Amino acid sequence: MEHKTIRRxxxxxxxxxxxxxxxxxxxxxxxxxxxxxxxFRAFIIGIALAFILNRPxxxxxxxxxxxxxxxxxxxxxxxxxxxxxxxxxxxxxLFGVIIPQIAASxxxxxxxxxxxxxxxxxxxxxxxxxxxxKPIDMSSVVEWINSSLMQxxxxxxxxxxxxxxxxxxxxxxxxxxxxxxxxxxxxxxGKQRILNQTSRLFxxxxxxxxxxxxxxxxxxxxxxxxxxxxxQGMEAVILGTLCLIGMEILRLxxxxxxxxxxxxxxxxxxxxxxxxxxxxxxxLFMVSPMKAGIFLIFFILLQQVExxxxxxxxxxxxxxxxxxxxxxxxxxxxxxxxIVGTIFGVPVTSVIYTLLKDGVKKREQQKKQAQxxxxxxxxxxxxxxx
Numbered sequence: 001m002e003h004k005t006i007r008r009x010x011x012x013x014x015x016x017x018x019x020x021x022x023x024x025x026x027x028x029x030x031x032x033x034x035x036x037x038x039x040f041r042a043f044i045i046g047i048a049l050a051f052i053l054n055r056p057x058x059x060x061x062x063x064x065x066x067x068x069x070x071x072x073x074x075x076x077x078x079x080x081x082x083x084x085x086x087x088x089x090x091x092x093x094l095f096g097v098i099i100p101q102i103a104a105s106x107x108x109x110x111x112x113x114x115x116x117x118x119x120x121x122x123x124x125x126x127x128x129x130x131x132x133x134k135p136i137d138m139s140s141v142v143e144w145i146n147s148s149l150m151q152x153x154x155x156x157x158x159x160x161x162x163x164x165x166x167x168x169x170x171x172x173x174x175x176x177x178x179x180x181x182x183x184x185x186x187x188x189x190g191k192q193r194i195l196n197q198t199s200r201l202f203x204x205x206x207x208x209x210x211x212x213x214x215x216x217x218x219x220x221x222x223x224x225x226x227x228x229x230x231x232q233g234m235e236a237v238i239l240g241t242l243c244l245i246g247m248e249i250l251r252l253x254x255x256x257x258x259x260x261x262x263x264x265x266x267x268x269x270x271x272x273x274x275x276x277x278x279x280x281x282x283x284l285f286m287v288s289p290m291k292a293g294i295f296l297i298f299f300i301l302l303q304q305v306e307x308x309x310x311x312x313x314x315x316x317x318x319x320x321x322x323x324x325x326x327x328x329x330x331x332x333x334x335x336x337x338x339i340v341g342t343i344f345g346v347p348v349t350s351v352i353y354t355l356l357k358d359g360v361k362k363r364e365q366q367k368k369q370a371q372x373x374x375x376x377x378x379x380x381x382x383x384x385x386x
Contacts (some may be wrong), residue, residue, distance in 0.1 A: 001322065008384060031034065041176060042175075042176045042179035042180045043179070043180070043183055044189065045176070045180035045184075046179065046180040046181070046182070046183030046184040047183070047184070047187065047317060049180060049181070049184040050183075050184040050187035050188050050191070051225070051226075052182070053084075053188060054085050054188065054191070054226075055226060055230060056083050057079050057080060057083045057188050058079075058084070060078075060079040060083060061075050061076055061079035064078060064079060076189060080185060080188050080189050083188075084181075084185070102256070102257055102260060106241050106257070108254075189303060199215075202214060217355065218357075220351055220354050220355060221351050223353075224347050224350040224351045225347045228346060228347040228350065229347075232266070232267050232268075232269060233267070234265070235266060235306070235310060236263045236266040236267050237263065237268045238310055239262060239263060239273060239302070239306055239310070240259045240260065240262055240263025240264075240266065241259070241263075242302060242305070243255075243258065243259040243262045243263070243299075243302060243374070245258035246260065246298050246302060247295070247298070250294060250295075250298060252284065252291055252294065252295055253284065253287050253291065254280075254283060254287075257283075258280040258283065258295075260286075261275075261276045261279055261280060262276035262277060262280065264276070265279075267343060268330060268342060268343065268346075269321075269326050269330075269346055271326075271327070271330060273303065273306070274303075277296075277299045277303075280295060280299070281295060281296055281299070289321070316317075321346065321349060321350050321353060325349060325353060326346055326349075328349070329345040329346045329348070329349035329350075330342055330345055330346065332345060332349075333345020333346070333348070333349075
């Protein structure tokens with residue numbers, strides 16, 4: 001018994017030490033791991049792509065098999081082809097419609113920027129006079145926005161060239177993309193065989209208890225990440241679409257740009273949509289404070305619809321975290337991994353939270369079972385007569 005207690009306390013000390021090291025050197029360790037994983041970038045992208053496409057692939061495959069006209073293997077390969085054709089259509093729509101609209105909106109904003117700044121400065125001066133404050137100087141803000149706008153290229157070709165240059169050479173980018181796509185196709189088409197082979201390997205070389213626990217951790221991880229991606233993705237698309245429709249009805253400027261910003265930021269749970277709304281409000285306030293006020297009222301109503309109707313039905317309890325844990329996950333994830341940490345900090349925290357919650361429940365049940373059953377009072381009197 002004493003030996004077990006020492007082992008348990010030793011494991012607790014090791015866990016505390018690892019947590020302490022992660023808190024102090026977490027960012028350095030993540031950056032070092034990122035440098036090493038950079039050599040396997042194409043395969044990591046392929047795994048991520050296959051993971052994201054797994055659920056639509058399964059839905060298409062099951063739909064094809066229900067018709068009974070195709071065999072299992074043919075349905076699997078046809079589902080892979082259909083899901084990639086769907087992705088190709090989405091990318092074509094992205095580059096053919098959305099990106100040009102963003103470019104046009106930014107160019108329009110750049111052309112009218114001087115008038116917008118004049119309107120904003122006039123409104124701020126009026127507010128300062130009413131509140132008996134010193135005039136607010138916008139020169140530094142204007143200088144920063146001007147320098148940011150100067151970095152924007154007028155044509156989509158230049159934008160693509162900039163992205164290619166930032167990623168590396170065009171050949172390296174194309175090669176990485178092709179390898180990632182081929183690897184993801186291989187994973188989707190043969191995932192059952194790969195999973196069976198991996199399961200046999202681990203079962204052969206690991207103790208049964210360790211193998212069972214790893215399977216449990218794998219299932220929790222897959223569920224948390226799938227629920228997060230599906231739930232937040234659907235919510236972002238719905239919220240962005242409703243924002244676009246509402247702004248078009250209200251005849252507000254930059255409806256497409258604002259809706260895309262709201263949709264992209266909505267991927268971040270709880271705080272994301274509010275960040276997008278704040279950016280949109282500042283943008284519209286420069287155009288017209290009245291229209292910014294109209295947008296603010298509309299966005300508050302949209303958030304109420306989202307919180308009461310969309311979020312409970314689309315996301316619901318998929319994430320499995322309360323607001324305070326989501327905020328902690330976003331803060332720590334952003335500090336450790338930047339924008340990637342902001343997005344994936346929530347599902348990682350959800351995995352850890354679920355494992356800890358299940359572990360606590362299991363230990364509580366074990367302690368209850370280990371406790372001796374309570375003896376009724378009348379039986380105690382019979383056993384110990386006075």
